[in-house]
Amino acid sequence: MSIELLYPLVTEAIRRAETLADMGAPGARDAHLEVSLLEEKIAESLPVSDPEGALARRGAVRAAIAARDFGRVRLLSARFLKEAAKSPDLRRDIADLAKQAESAQTARFPRATARYGLPEIQRLGRAFFQQGAPFPIGP
Amino acid sequence: MHPLLPTSTAIEYGHRAAVGLERNGHTPGAALATRFDLEEVEALLHWLSPHPGAVDQLDKNRVTEDAAEAIALAFVHVARGWVARRRAQRGESADWWFHDSEARPVALEVSGIDKGDAGVVADRLRTKVKQVQQGKTANQRAACVVVLSAPAATVATA
Numbered sequence: 001m002s003i004e005l006l007y008p009l010v011t012e013a014i015r016r017a018e019t020l021a022d023m024g025a026p027g028a029r030d031a032h033l034e035v036s037l038l039e040e041k042i043a044e045s046l047p048v049s050d051p052e053g054a055l056a057r058r059g060a061v062r063a064a065i066a067a068r069d070f071g072r073v074r075l076l077s078a079r080f081l082k083e084a085a086k087s088p089d090l091r092r093d094i095a096d097l098a099k100q101a102e103s104a105q106t107a108r109f110p111r112a113t114a115r116y117g118l119p120e121i122q123r124l125g126r127a128f129f130q131q132g133a134p135f136p137i138g139p
Numbered sequence: 140m141h142p143l144l145p146t147s148t149a150i151e152y153g154h155r156a157a158v159g160l161e162r163n164g165h166t167p168g169a170a171l172a173t174r175f176d177l178e179e180v181e182a183l184l185h186w187l188s189p190h191p192g193a194v195d196q197l198d199k200n201r202v203t204e205d206a207a208e209a210i211a212l213a214f215v216h217v218a219r220g221w222v223a224r225r226r227a228q229r230g231e232s233a234d235w236w237f238h239d240s241e242a243r244p245v246a247l248e249v250s251g252i253d254k255g256d257a258g259v260v261a262d263r264l265r266t267k268v269k270q271v272q273q274g275k276t277a278n279q280r281a282a283c284v285v286v287l288s289a290p291a292a293t294v295a296t297a
Contacts, residue, residue, distance in 0.1 A: 008145040011226040015148065018229060019201065035228065051244045051276035052236065055227060062230050089275050 003045055003052075010038040010059075017066070029067045036063035036072065048083050054090045057083070061097045065104060071126060073101040140216050141223040152209035157186040158193050159206030163253060163288045171210070172291040175218045182217065184210070184290065207251020207285035208234065214292045215283065221245055232274030239279065246277035254288045264295050272297045 017031035039059035046053030057080045064072040077098040084090040105121065106113045112121055141149070160169065171182045194202075212235070215221040221237035224244070233246035248271040250263055267282035274280060280297040 004143065007143045007225040008148075011143075012145050012148055014226045014228055022198070022201070051278075052224065054276050055231065055236065058231070059228050062228050066228075 001041060001045075003042065006038060006042050006045070010035065010042060013038055017063070021066070032063045032066035033069055033072075036060050036067055036069070036076075039063055040076065043080070048080075048087050048090060054084075054087065054093075057090065058093050058097065061094060061101075065097065065101045068104070068108075070101055070105050070122070071129060073098065074122070077101075141212060143225065144212070144223050152205055152212070153186060154189055154193070155197065155202050155205035156184075156209035157189045158197060159202045159251075159253075159287050160184065160186065160290060161188065162194055162202070163290070165290060169290060171214075172289055173214055173218065174291075174293045175214075176294070176296055178218075180218070182214070203251045203253055203287060204249075205251075206287055207283075208249050210285045210290070210292050211235075211247065211249045211283040211294075215247060215281075215294065218294070221247075233271050233277070233280065236277065243279065244277040245279040245281065246271055246274050247280075248282045249285070250282070251285045251287065253286075255286050260284050260286060260291070260293055264293060268295050268297045 013031065013035045017028060017035050020028035020031050036059075039056045042056035043053060043060055046056060048054060048057065057076075061073055061076050061080065064070075064076060077094055080094045081091055084094060102118060106118060109121055165184075167185050167188065169184050171184045173180050173182050212223060215237065216223075220240045224236040224238055226235060227233055227246075233248045235247045235249065237245040237247060239245050248267045250267050252259070252263070255263070264282055264284045267284065271280040271282050281294055282297065283292060283294045285292045
């Protein structure tokens with residue numbers, strides 16, 4: 001897909017996601033996930049060195065946080081940090097967003113993270129997601 | 140004017156600008172006081188009047204924000220030839236990304252209020268300029284404050 005197709009889509013998706021979030025509507029998280037997917041597609045079309053490429057990479061991570069898809073935040077952050085080896089500003093922005101996601105997760109599961117630590121909570125989350133059923137979760 | 144602006148979004152912006160302006164007692168053809176840095180020009184705003192019940196269907200704050208964005212998008216294109224690329228998410232330092240006439244990126248933060256005197260506009264513009272200055276990637280950065288009751292649009296480059 002070209003930028004000329006993706007930009008109108010991401011503009012509409014952002015407006016929709018923000019409207020739903022302002023209303024506290026149940027579809028807000030899905031709408032943010034759609035924004036994240038579109039931003040990722042834009043990021044694939046534009047290099048890190050392009051200001052709009054950097055905007056799209058930050059946007060993909062930011063929208064994944066808003067969608068509370070923290071697994072996706074981790075995957076995108078790792079990929080974009082690797083791509084941004086020569087862009088210290090973007091690296092810092094992505095790292096800041098990843099930290100913001102960790103804080104959001106800690107705030108969401110305060111007792112569990114205090115007891116088991118965030119990495120263990122994330123591992124359980126991944127295992128839960130991958131096996132597609134709640135129990136049993138293996139080591 | 141802005142070929143990458145989705146038609147549905149442009150229509151929605153036009154409608155909400157109409158609702159916001161008429162809510163403030165204006166009629167189509169109203170004079171818009173504009174200022175771009177130090178340059179002051181009077182422009183005219185035209186719109187299609189919404190049906191009388193339209194105002195009840197929309198959130199008041201959202202109308203103010205969208206009307207401000209609609210007026211800002213039109214103003215910066217007419218004044219400087221900036222063409223919208225895309226909307227940015229909240230948390231970015233700017234609401235909109237444009238290309239100027241030489242295809243260099245421009246980041247624009249837009250703020251809308253229903254009422255406010257010159258002092259309120261100046262304060263808000265200062266805050267928004269500071270906000271947009273935090274973004275490092277666009278070559279040019281600007282902030283626009285729109286007051287619907289005037290109506291007036293003020294742009295300051297950062």
